[in-house]
Structures are given as structure tokens and as C-alpha cells.
Amino acid sequence: MAEFDKSSFDIGASGSLYKEKYGFYDPEKYVFKAKKGLNREIVEEISWMKNEPEWMRKFRMRALEIFFKKPLPQWGGNLNDIDFDDIYYFLRATDKAERSWEEVPKDIKNTFDRLGIPEAEKKFLAGVGAQYESEVVYHNIQESLRKQGVIFLSMDQGLAEHPDLVKKYFGTIIPAADNKFAALNSAVWSGGSFIYVPPGIHVDMPLQAYFRINAKNMGQFERTLIIADEGSYVHYVEGCTAPIYTSDSLHSAVVEIIVQKGARVRYTTIQNWSTNVYNLVTKRALAQEDATMEWVDCNLGSKLTMKYPSIYMMGKGAHGEILSVAFAGKGQHQDAGGKVVHGAPYTTSTVSSKSISKDGGRTSYRGLLKVYPGAEGVKSNVRCDALLLDEASRSDTYPYIEVDEDNVTIGHEASVSKIGEEQLFYLMSRGLTEAEASTMIVSGFIEPIVKELPMEFAVEMNRLIQLQMEGSVG
């Protein structure tokens, strides 16, 4: 709860308030008013309020310059409608809690009900409740992690408590100049997770941002840094199957992962932003010798998602895996995929993508498979399958394959089809309605990836697909 320490600064001289605020907060009395738009002052203010070290302030300022300089990407989805001046770049937790339950749209509430989400959790997900009663669970987990020497903090706390570790790795995998939205995140980041796993430690249960719910983890511009030291293992889970309701129209996160020699990291995302959100995320992992990196990326929500988790295999024998599911309904465009970059010999990777378009939705697989000179013995296989559920929908595949080395085995395959009439007939002849049969076929289509999710997520994911499929006729 380091946040509250820092809130003291903006209250300035009013000493009585300082005490009241220490450890408690009261939104009504809060004096800091967030402003829309982006400029140097806002970024200075963010850094000042977070009481950050000088290098981070400079990093932010430099990133801001890069953001202003870089043009808006003209490929992929249509980004031209984003109004950068109509966005709050920094909201305190207190600002966020001002929404009432009544303001949450009805369809989102219905989805919560259908998924059977507990009341308190619902409110949190809708951005209504500021507290979530999982504190006890949270503390127990923190305790067991601490014994293993695992650091699991919010990025802000991580920076405050482990400045050297953060400084060593922050922005090294995804520099601010990587792309326009990485620059934006670098300038205004807030929240996200910081994880360090010591050598040889296996973290048994998946770590979820969920557990640190009080530490404001679901910001618009969260920044996550995971360092898995030699021979360690960790599974991080981000997001949840329930739709995340927010009135903010832009979510732009950066996730950096360093997988040291022989370590393994799995990063699972289930993205279900409400359909007014532009979700523009940069995720990249560096895999050293014999390390394994796995991205499991499920995109269900948002208006437009542009996200291509990447793995740079820079050590001999590293292995990368990307499993991606995208579901685009009405008005949605999922431009997702992945990048595998082979920079060392005998590295291997597989990419498997399953996308479903429905009600005029559009899914695009966009991927890169790159083999650098000298990376001999590389094996990589990319497989993309798309299912189109009606004639108004669209599916694209843009796989880039760049090979600079002869002694490699590279394969790519993609297919686009509709639900097979024979499959449908088979199921319907056994008494299922067309809708049930279609749902079952869709569930079966994504099953190879869903089975990689933690059990409770897989169950919810299947329920969500059922929900999305309702009213659709194959």
C-alpha cells in the first residue's frame, strides 16, 4: 500500500488530512484532480507523485518525446479514431471508484450473472468496488512466496523496494522507442506486476494479478516485469474471463519477461475488455540458453486489440511457444498473433493460433517467424486456423517468415473455413439443436488451447464461449 504513502505529497501542508489519509482514504475529500490530455507537466506530475528516482523520471520524459515523434501505425486496425486528448493518463485509485453500480451497462451485468461471479468480485470487475475481500488469501500467498524468496509486488512497489533490480532490467527488453504505444506506456505507466523468482525455485501455483487486488493492478498503462532466474519456474495469469468494464477507451500495457538459463515462464492472458476499448499491448520475452517461454493469449473483448506476444530466443536450445485464441464478435477486430525470433542455434518454437469471427467481427493473425544468420538447426512450426461463423465476418492471416540460415526446418500452415456441414449434421442427428451443435464445434475447435489454461479458467472460458455463441446459427 505504498500508494497511500505517496498520496501524502499532494496534500501538501494540510497536516491533519495527512493523518486521516494515512492508511485510509476517502474519495470525497480527495484533492488531486486528474486532468485529461498528455503533456510534459502530466508526466512530471506522475513521476513526482510516485516519488520516483531521477532515472525513471528521465526515462519517462524521453519516452514522451518519442511518443510525440512517432507516427500512428497505419497498418493493422484503424487507430485514427483514438483521441489522445480525451484520455486520463493518470488516475488515482480514488478517481476510479467514483462509478456507481447503476452505471455499469446491463449486458455486462448479465454476463457476470451468467458466469456466476460472486457479488464482490463483480463490483470490483466493474470498477465499482475499491476493495475486494480476498485480503486473507492474498496475505497467505504472499507469506508462502516470501519464504521461497519470490518477489511479487506491484510495479510501483517493486521500483520503491528493489530499485537496483528494476533499474537493471526495466525497459531493456522493450525500449521506449520500440513503438508508439510502448513509448506511451513508458511515459505514463502505472501499476502492473513486478516478479522475481530466485534460481531453482518452482512457484507451484499460478500467480495472478488478482491476488494483489488492492495494489491497483488493472490500470490502463500497466507495466509488468518478470525475471525468472536460472532453473526457476513461474506461471503468471493476467486478466479473467469476466468482461472488464471501463469507461477508458485506451489500454496500453507493456510486459517484459527475462527467462534466464534453464528457466521456464508461462504467461497466460485472458483479455475480455468491454467493446469500447482499444487494447494495444507490447509483450516480449527474452529466452536464454535452454530456457522455455510460453505465451497463452486469449483475446475475447475490446473494440480493437493489436497484440503480438514475442519470444526472442537468444540462447542455444531455447524453446518458445505461443498459443493464441481470438474471438471477434460484432464490431470487434482482434489483430493478434505472435513473433518468434530465433537468434541462437538449436532453438525451437511452435505457434498455434485459433480464431473465430462472428456477427461481422474480424480476426487477423499477424505473426513473424525470423531466423538470424548462424542460428542453425532451428525448428519452427506455425499453425493458424480460423473459423468463420457467418457471411458478414472476416478473417485475415498475415504470417511473415524471414529466414537467413539454410540449415533450418520451417513450416507454416493456415486454413480458413466455416463450421463443417458434416460435423453439424452428425451432431444434429444425435438430437442437438443447430446452436448447441455449433457451440460444441467451436468449443472443440479451441479445445487444444483452452486445455492449457488453469482449470477454473478453462471452465469459465468454455462458459463464455457458450455465451458468445448464443443466438448464432452456424
Next chain:
Amino acid sequence: MVDQVVSSKQVQAGFSRNAIELLSQSKQEPEWVRARRLEAWHLYEETPMPPPTDELWRRTPLQDLNLASVVPYAPPLIGGDILRALPPKLAHAANNTSAGGLLVQYNSSGAYERLADELKQRGVIFCDLDSAIRDHPALVREYLMTRAVTFTENRYSSAKPAIGKTGKHEGGGYGDTIGDLKFTTLHGAFFSGGTFLYVPRGVVVDLPLQSLTYFDEPNLAVFAHSLIILEEGASVKLIEEYASKETEAQRFSSGAVELILKPGSSLQYFHLQDFARNVWHFTSQTALLERDTSLTWLTGTLGSQMTKAFLDCKMIGTGTNASLLGFFFGDGQQHFDQHTFQNHIVGHSTSDLLYKGALKDKAYSAFRGLIRVNPEAQRSDAYQANRNVLLSQHSHADSIPELEIEANDVRCTHGATVGPIDPDQLFYLMARGIDQGEAERLIVEGFFDPLMQKVPLEPVRDELASAIRAKMGSWKSSL
């Protein structure tokens, strides 16, 4: 107007409006041709040179392309026997009786034409484009760069609205791109020579026709244009070959191919390019397939320093069947950048693409194949495969097979592979006493063979086989 002989001394290097006027004048062209050239020139001047940031051009930087030093056209050959002047590899064409007709373009103009009398009597027209403009103006005026390869529309730019039923900008994967517009406009301004083939309704031509383009003039830019029109139910096979003499100076070629298939017609078109290693070759090719047509379209790329090709197979009628085949073999520092477009505009059509390439030394290949199925194109069946064999550590292959599917009742798949020679195949041959170099040669020849077998003229097949053997010959195995 008096005959004006423009000698090569008078043709200045570089492209300009004045050069177009001189070219049009020397050809004594009708006013409409001159007007079209000038319109194309106007658009050329308005279109910027594709920058390296352009999505369709970033694999082929153009900073080394020197357009100021090339001469836009060369005067026609007067007298002399062009068939004797052909390089040895094309000499077989001179006395090949298994071809129903032969055209030879030398430098910028047609220099030889022969067509079997029987075909002439049935109304087949096979001549260079300049003659066609003179003798068949109505046909040329209707089709020349008006429907297939046009310079007024940028089909690759997503800035233009998509044809989709939503009516709003959806865009392709390319963002704002110049596409092939810069070079089709230049071609539209300076086209010269070329091949014109017209097959009347219901005429089936059994013997393949052959057309050669050869140039040896230093610093010359050639603008060969092929316009092939098949009326309803017509059927023909055409083999086009491009070659040039090795010289020091950089040379430039900007070609266009228009294949127009009326309902029920059937075309086999073979486009074989083996230019010398100083040529920068740009080509835009479009096939327009009306209802119930069948097209086999094979592209062979062996020569040139740099080849940038845009192929667009536009299926505008139902029941069409297109087979797009390609082979390429790069060595030295050759750079090939090819785009194919299986453009399913209406439904019930099939397209099947197979491009195979081998690369050695420091050769570079980028293959980018797009399958697009419009919302109206239900029941489309599209397949695409790109297979690359890398024969050296420093060769480079990019493969970008793309799908843009807007209809649901379709079957679209693509596959791409990149790898070395299959070690199992090598082992098999070597276990039978064949040495490694020979075994590798056999495997590469076998890799290309199914495509070579499609070429209908045996001397051409032999010519291709020896070109591939020659490329393999200087190869030192990396294994």
C-alpha cells in the same frame, strides 16, 4: 507527316514528357495512344517513388535504382535477320516447327513475326503491340490498360475503400502503399513493342505460340507489354521468354501483362524471365477471369539483378479455375520480390497456387501471396503453397502467405516451408553410390521438375533445365 527516323543518338537518357512526344511521333501513333501515354506520365509525376517504409516495398530498397541514366527506347532494327542475332540459348526458337507462331521483340520494337496460315485464316491475331495499334485499333483501344493492368487504380492501397459490403474503409494489411502504381504509370507512358494475341470466339489453337523479348542495347529501358485476349470459348497456349545481353551498365525493364479471358475460354500462359544480371525488372501482371474460364499461369524467374513482380488473378466470373505456378532460382546477389494476389471477387471459383524456389550464394527472395475472398464470393476454394529450399548459409527467404477472408462458406488454406535439401533424400541417393554434388543436383532438379513439365515446348523445357543445371554447377555444397 513525314517519316521521322529517330536514331539512338537523338534519344536522350532519362524520362520526360518530351521523350514521350518523340516516342509517340516516331511510331506515328494515333492521338488516343499519345493522350493515354501523357495521362500515364501525369500520374507518374504525381506518384512518389515508393519509400523504404512502404509495406510493399520495404524488402526491395530502390535507392540504387538509377532511372536518370537509362534510355527510354531504342529505334527499331532496320534490315538484318534477328533470328540469327538471338543468343544461343534462344536459338532453338528460329527453327522450332512445333510452335504455331513466333514473335521476336528486339530492344524496343517487334522485329519478327510468324503465324501459321491456318491460324491466320481462323482470325487469330498474333503480332507486336505497335502493329496491333495500327491494324486493330478498336480492339487495342478497348483493352489496353483499361481493365486488367490499369494505372488509375491502386489496388493495393487500403486508403481506398474496400469492395466489402460494409462500404467503409477496412483496409488490407498493407496500410498506405504506392503498390505497383509508380511503375505501371511509367510503363503506361513508355510501353513499346510487346505481344498482342487475339483468339476469336470458339477458336482452339493446338500448337503453342511463342514470343521472345531480347535486348542488347546498353542503358536501355524496355517496356514490353503483353495484351492477350481470348474471346468466348477460345483456347490457346502462349510461352513468353525474356532475355538480355550481359553489359556493365544498369538496365531497366518495366513490363506489363494483361490476360483477358472471356466466358468459357482457356489459357495456358508461361512467363519465363532470364534477363542478364544488370537488369532491374519490374512487372505488373493481371488476369481477368470471366465465367467458366480456366487459366494456367506459370512464372519462371531465373535472371535479372532485381525482380519485383505483382501478379493479380482477378476472378470476376463464377466457375473459374486458376492454377498459378511459379519457380525461381536465385544465385549470386540476385534479389526477387514477388507478390501474388488470388482475388476472389465472385464465388464458385477455385484458385490453386504453388511457388517453388531455390536460393544459393547470397540470393534473396521474398514471396508474398495474398488470398482475398470478398463477401460476395461464397463457395470459393483457394489454396496456396510456397516451398523454399535454401542451398547456402547466406541465402535468404521471406515467405508471407496471407489470407483475407470475408465470406464464410469457403475453403482457404495456405502453407509455406523453408529448409535445406531433405537429408533423407540425400542419404537415399548417396547410399546408391551417387556422389553428394550429383545427388543434390538431382534433388533440386526433381524439386522443379513437376513445374517444368507443364511447359509445352520441349526446347523451352530443355533450355530451362540447362539454366538450372548451370546455376547448380557453380554451387559448392554447404553440407
